[in-house]
Amino acid sequence: MMADPAIEGEILKVEGLKMHFPVRGGVLYRQTGSVKAVDGVDLSIGKGETLGLVGESGCGKSTLGKCIVRLLSPTAGQVVFKGTDLTHLKQSALRPYRQDFQMVFQDPAESLDARMSVGELIAEPMVIQKIGTREDRKKRVDELLDLVGMPQSAARRFSFEFSGGQRQRIGIARSLAVNPDLLVLDEPVSALDVSVQSQVLNLLMDLQGELGLSYLFISHDLAVVKHVSDRIAVMYLGKIMELAPADELYDNPRHAYTKALISAIPVPDPTVDREHQPIEGDVPSPIDPPPGCAFGHRVSAPQYKKSMECEIALKEIAPGHWVSDCPCCVE
Numbered sequence: 001m002m003a004d005p006a007i008e009g010e011i012l013k014v015e016g017l018k019m020h021f022p023v024r025g026g027v028l029y030r031q032t033g034s035v036k037a038v039d040g041v042d043l044s045i046g047k048g049e050t051l052g053l054v055g056e057s058g059c060g061k062s063t064l065g066k067c068i069v070r071l072l073s074p075t076a077g078q079v080v081f082k083g084t085d086l087t088h089l090k091q092s093a094l095r096p097y098r099q100d101f102q103m104v105f106q107d108p109a110e111s112l113d114a115r116m117s118v119g120e121l122i123a124e125p126m127v128i129q130k131i132g133t134r135e136d137r138k139k140r141v142d143e144l145l146d147l148v149g150m151p152q153s154a155a156r157r158f159s160f161e162f163s164g165g166q167r168q169r170i171g172i173a174r175s176l177a178v179n180p181d182l183l184v185l186d187e188p189v190s191a192l193d194v195s196v197q198s199q200v201l202n203l204l205m206d207l208q209g210e211l212g213l214s215y216l217f218i219s220h221d222l223a224v225v226k227h228v229s230d231r232i233a234v235m236y237l238g239k240i241m242e243l244a245p246a247d248e249l250y251d252n253p254r255h256a257y258t259k260a261l262i263s264a265i266p267v268p269d270p271t272v273d274r275e276h277q278p279i280e281g282d283v284p285s286p287i288d289p290p291p292g293c294a295f296g297h298r299v300s301a302p303q304y305k306k307s308m309e310c311e312i313a314l315k316e317i318a319p320g321h322w323v324s325d326c327p328c329c330v331e
């Protein structure tokens with residue numbers, strides 16, 4: 001387990017978090033195994049900080065985000081928010097805390113109810129939390145629409161009447177309705193056109209500066225993550241491979257998986273000759289992960305057998321720079 005360094009004004013701490021989904025089969029539909037979507041994750045987020053979480057599709061990023069906001073109940077570990085362990089709270093006990101953390105989903109077309117007006121969508125969290133009167137909520141909706149760059153007249157329309165970027169702005173406004181301290185942003189710009197992505201990213205950064213928000217920014221796009229993050233965690237097959245300040249991670253990646261991801265970032269300059277080495281092999285099954293280092297197994301690393309003989313844990317190699325202490329993937 002990683003002893004994460006103290007984060008100034010820490011509001012979220014995740015320790016040993018696991019989310020295993022049962023696999024069932026046979027005539028009696030008994031459990032025959034489990035999908036280890038998240039398998040022992042430690043991380044923390046400070047007040048006003050953005051922690052980027054990157055990795056290939058299927059590595060467990062979104063599942064981790066859903067566990068943090070308790071859309072899923074973790075199999076093991078702890079989610080401590082502002083000093084309170086939320087991991088095993090029942091829904092009734094969890095409700096007062098929900099206004100302090102919210103989630104913005106990848107596809108606003110799916111996450112916004114098309115049967116409700118935009119005003120009703122944004123006001124709904126306040127209704128659930130019993131915040132303000134009807135008039136107070138209407139005023140707050142207008143304020144939030146202004147805040148995210150939408151006209152107040154949008155409150156009377158429906159989400160399907162807007163473009164993808166506008167719908168995501170509505171989703172962000174909805175998440176801010178109850179004045180949260182932490183937003184879990186699950187691929188918030190991946191479904192948008194490139195020109196719109198920058199607008200939404202700039203909006204998120206402006207909101208963070210204005211409201212003092214903390215972000216867990218989940219994405220598979222390392223270029224986007226570098227633009228918005230203070231620190232970055234690299235995830236592979238349910239585990240954290242490397243965690244460091246953003247500039248340090250890009251300038252001095254230490255894990256082989258991190259290096260492979262960074263080498264795949266497109267360079268917007270045709271005169272730059274940059275060698276890209278595609279990752280070989282296939283991602284191992286999370287139902288039956290290989291012993292030792294899963295990435296070393298995938299790429300048939302020469303020192304893979306050594307990783308089978310030791311317990312792989314995160315190790316601090318420089319102040320704030322943690323890396324999976326694997327003999328086959330770390331030089």
